[in-house]
Amino acid sequence: MPDSDNVSLLRLREFLPYRLSVLSNTISTRIAALYDREFGLSIWQWRVMAVVGDRPGISATEIGQLTAMDKVAVSRAIAAMIQMGYLERKTSETDGRRSQLFLTPAGRDVYELIVPIALAEEQKLSGALTEDEQQELERLMGKLADAASPDRELW
C-alpha cells in the first residue's frame, strides 16, 4: 500500500477547525500586540475593561459570562487592573461575596482612548468585507457557534 493511499483525503489546510484557529490566532496576536504596546493591557484585561466600561458595577462572575473568560482569568485580570489603578472594587452591600467593579478616572481615560482604536481596528478588518458580506459572516458564524456549542451533544 503506497504512502499516498490515505484512508480518505485530509488536507490540514483545508480543514475548517484548523483554518478558523489560524485566522483567529493571527488576528488575536496582532490585536494583543497593539493593546500591549499602546496601553500595556493584555487581551483579557482589555475585555474586562470593555465590559466594565459598558456596565459599571458589574461583578466578576458576570464579566466571565459576558466575555467567555473563566473565573481565574477574570480574577487575575481584575487584580492586575486594580494594581494599575484602572479599576476599583467595592463589596456589594447586599452580598458580601460579590464585588462590584468600576473604572477609576484613569481607567475611564484609557477606556475612552482605546474604544475608538478598537473600533477602527475592527473596521480595518471587517472593512475587507462589504456590508452584506459582514452580515453573512455573522450569520454563518452564528450557525457554527450553535453547532459547536457545548450544550449540544454532537460528538
Place this chain on the structure above:
Amino acid sequence: MPDSDNVSLLRLREFLPYRLSVLSNTISTRIAALYDREFGLSIWQWRVMAVVGDRPGISATEIGQLTAMDKVAVSRAIAAMIQMGYLERKTSETDGRRSQLFLTPAGRDVYELIVPIALAEEQKLSGALTEDEQQELERLMGKLADAASPDRELW
C-alpha cells in the same frame, strides 16, 4: 457625564475579533478533548501527524510552515510522538541539520483511525451549513485572512 455616554458604542459581543476568538476556542477545545480522550494526542501532535501522514519524509521546519506552528511547538510535538512510538526520525543524508520524519507502523495505525474521525467531526460542524454557505464562509475567511495577514501593514 452619565456612565452610558460612551465615546462610541462598543459591545464586546458584537466585536468581530472577539467573536472569532470565542468561536475558534469553542471548536478547538472540543476537538482537543476528543483527540486527547481517544488517542492521547494534543492538537499540536495531531497536526504534526496529519502532515507527516500526508507527506512522509517532511522536515520539522516544513511542518511548521504547513501547520502555522512555531518551531518550538513543532520540536516538542515531534519529541513527544517519537516517545510515544508514533514517529520516526532520520537525519537527511544531504543535510545533517535536517531531520526527515515518518510515521511508524503504530503511528500509521493511529493516523488511519483518526483521519476519518477528524473528517466526520468537521462534517458535523460544517454540516450545519449548506454547500453554498460553506463555500461562502471559505471565501469570507480568505478575505479576512488576507486583510489580517502579517505582511500587510494595516495597523
Place this chain on the structure above:
DNA sequence: GTCAATTAGTTACATATGAAACTAATAGTA
C-alpha cells in the same frame, strides 16, 4: 581551506494558563 554568516532544531527560562483546592459569605432547611 578557513572563517563569518545562516539555517535546523533543541534547551532553558520566564510567564501564562487551567483544574482543583481553598476561603468567605449566603441560602436553605430543620
Place this chain on the structure above:
DNA sequence: TACTATTAGTTTCATATGTAACTAATTGAC
C-alpha cells in the same frame, strides 16, 4: 439557631507556551 449546600472569588500547583540563547551543520566569501 445550627448545620449543610451553594456561590463568589482567590490561591496553589502542575503544565503549556513563547522568547531568547544555544548547539550543530551548512553555505558563501575570500
